[in-house]
Amino acid sequence: MAAETGIPSVYLEHQLSHVGRGAKKTKRSLIDRLRHCKSSHSRSWNDSIKTVRSCVGERRSQTDASDSTQVQHCLDTLQKAMKVISPQTLKERLDLIGRQLGLSVQIQEQKISLGMDAFHVEVLLGEDGVINSVKLANQGDVMDCPDLKDILKRGNFSEFVEHLQGLQSIYQVTSDEKLKSKAFLALQALEKDLNQLAQFQNSISGVANYIHKCPLGIMLPRLAGKPMKLIYFVSPYDLLDKKSLTAHPLTVEAITENFLGQSVTVCIEPVPESAPLNKLQTMPLMNVSITQDGKSLPSFSGVSQINSMMLPASFVLVLPQSIPVSSQILQKITSLTNLEIHKEAESKNLHSLILENFSNRPVKDCHKLLVSLPDQQHIYFLNGGGQDQQGVMISRIPFTHPTHVPKILSLMRQQLLFNIVIASCIRTGAKKDTVNSIVFEVSAVSLQQLTIVFEHPAYDTMITVDIDLTDITNLKCRVTCTNTDHVLCSDEAVSRVFQR
The missing domain is CATH 3.30.310 (TATA-Binding Protein)
Incomplete structure (x- = not known):
């Protein structure tokens, strides 16, 4: 049988050996009785055969509730392997x-x-x-x-x-059979609105602008049971192919085919039992109006008794993995949706969350980071991680109206850009060479502004770099020297680095 199915015989023996502890005990007792019969010289061969038949018949007459389940499990395992x-x-x-x-x-x-x-x-x-x-x-x-x-x-x-x-x-948002169909209608109406809204994004030129400035980013519509997917952020690190040590091109095809960037899926989920019902749309809410100059503008109607229904559910943007989000961004999203966001743990220092999330390990000192480059050794001292820079890990963002989606994605882009810049200070396996290291002081003034201070490598002066993180496609950077206020770097040069 193992040869026919292509399954190693050792694997089959391992699976069949786990039929149940109760069955094992019964088999041991039967084997002991058979051994006793074998050791008895007074019994003939026919008597031994009768004893075996009686033992088998006794085993068949016994009922074991776990036997059928375990046997079915073994059969299912075999079926999957075939x-x-x-x-x-x-x-x-x-x-x-x-x-x-x-x-x-x-x-x-x-x-x-x-x-x-x-x-x-x-x-x-x-x-x-x-x-x-x-x-x-x-x-x-x-x-x-x-x-x-x-x-x-x-x-x-x-x-x-x-x-x-x-x-x-x-259909698992509620146990009420009548409301199950309404949940599907609500999600279907939301997807129609988002699909129609995505049609207005075609006029935006440039892939970087299309991803980071469009209301929805790259939209992949629902495919049978797989929900709608929105790719809304792609960093330079996302484009790096670690296997080939090359960079993927910044194209829609390369991003979708290689599953690059940060994305969310649009789903519907039940609310907690203690939470109130939500008024969700059961009809599309988007309308298109024509201006005097012939341009089409989208607008959305509010929910009413005609186009919505009270359901024990909410729409939700599901992240593929949990990400650190600052308390400020979390508060803005909550005030927008009026829905509580589930926090996977207690809030803590935002820098610590970001560093631990990107390094996949606890960080002993989040204020002092060592970075080893091929020709240099750096030390980054991070500041601005006080009580005002607290954060939590989240993986789901509930909402109730299609207009919430573009605003939530805009806030998440802002958070992810900050996370990427802070995480760029992380290098695993860095050397602990503090004597020959260049020291940088990184201060997070806010989620939109960073200040970097370091000593000029050739002159006895300090250099200050102010980075504006408001827009990833148009990063603004001002580099000045102490007592000169001379701009050393242009905004366009920094923007090109992040757009690649």
């Missing part, structure tokens, strides 16, 4: 996926259906057993999904499971 090479193995694999996700599964000769009351995914087979099409029936609307068809043809069942789980999550 390659899908026929219509029958495809049906068995889809049946396994449906059972594990708690979905209803209906298998016919040329159709496999997985889903629940709210939605169904139908896999249609041809006469030769090849997948002809995959259709998604959602709230009565049936649409063809060629992407799901390609996923199944490639045998990428893990990605297929992600789509099913994404569809399930939409």
Whole structure:
């Protein structure tokens, strides 16, 4: 069997050896009885056979609730390891996926259906057993999904499971069957508004401007069960390919194909039980008005009893991983949405959070950072991390109206730009050479302004660098010497560095 499935026999023995502790004890008692029979010279061979048969019959008559579960688990493990090479193995694999996700599964000769009351995914087979099409029936609307068809043809069942789980999550915001359909309508109406808003971004030229100045950045619409994705920030570090030691081009294709930059997904989630209900749209709210000079301008209606409904849920921007956010930014977002943002831990020094997040390890001294370069040794002393620079780690931002999304992304861009600049002072494995190091004092005046002071390498004077972090596409930098106020660096030079 191991040779047929391509699974190592040791792996099968390991899986089958974990059938249950209760079963092991019973087997030990049976083996002890058989050994006793073997050691008894007074018994004949026929008597031994009878004893074995009685022991097996006794074992079959015993009921063990864990046996069926453990055996099914072993069978499922074998099923996952088998390659899908026929219509029958495809049906068995889809049946396994449906059972594990708690979905209803209906298998016919040329159709496999997985889903629940709210939605169904139908896999249609041809006469030769090849997948002809995959259709998604959602709230009565049936649409063809060629992407799901390609996923199944490639045998990428893990990605297929992600789509099913994404569809399930939409309807898990409430246990009320009547409100489940309303949750889908709310998310669908929000996505239509954001899709329409994204059409107004096509007139913006330049990829850097398109990402960092557009209301939504690069928008990837919903694909079956995968939610809408907004790529809203790409730093110079994101473009570096560590494997090839080259830089990706700053193009939309390179960013989307290589999953570069910072992004959020647009979802809907239930609110805590103690939280009040939210009025969410069930119809698109965006309107387009034409000005006197012929330009189209978007506008949004407020929620009302006609276009919305009270639901125990909220829209949410989900971050792929938690990021440090200052208390100031958090307060601005909360005052905008009037919704509480879940904090993953207590607030602490923002610099410490940023350094620990980017270095993936605790930082003993966040005020003194050592950096080893190929030809220089630096020490950075960070200031401005007092009570006014507190931060928390967040991974979800709830909201209730489509106009909240551009404003939230604008604030998050501001935070991420600050994080990237502070994190540039981190180097793992730096040398502890304080004698030959160049000392820099970095002061965070605010999230929009940094001041760097260091000694001139050739003259007995101090240099001050003021960096304006208001806009990543147009960074402003002023470098002056003590007692001269002479500008040594232009804004354009600094901007080009960050746009590359």
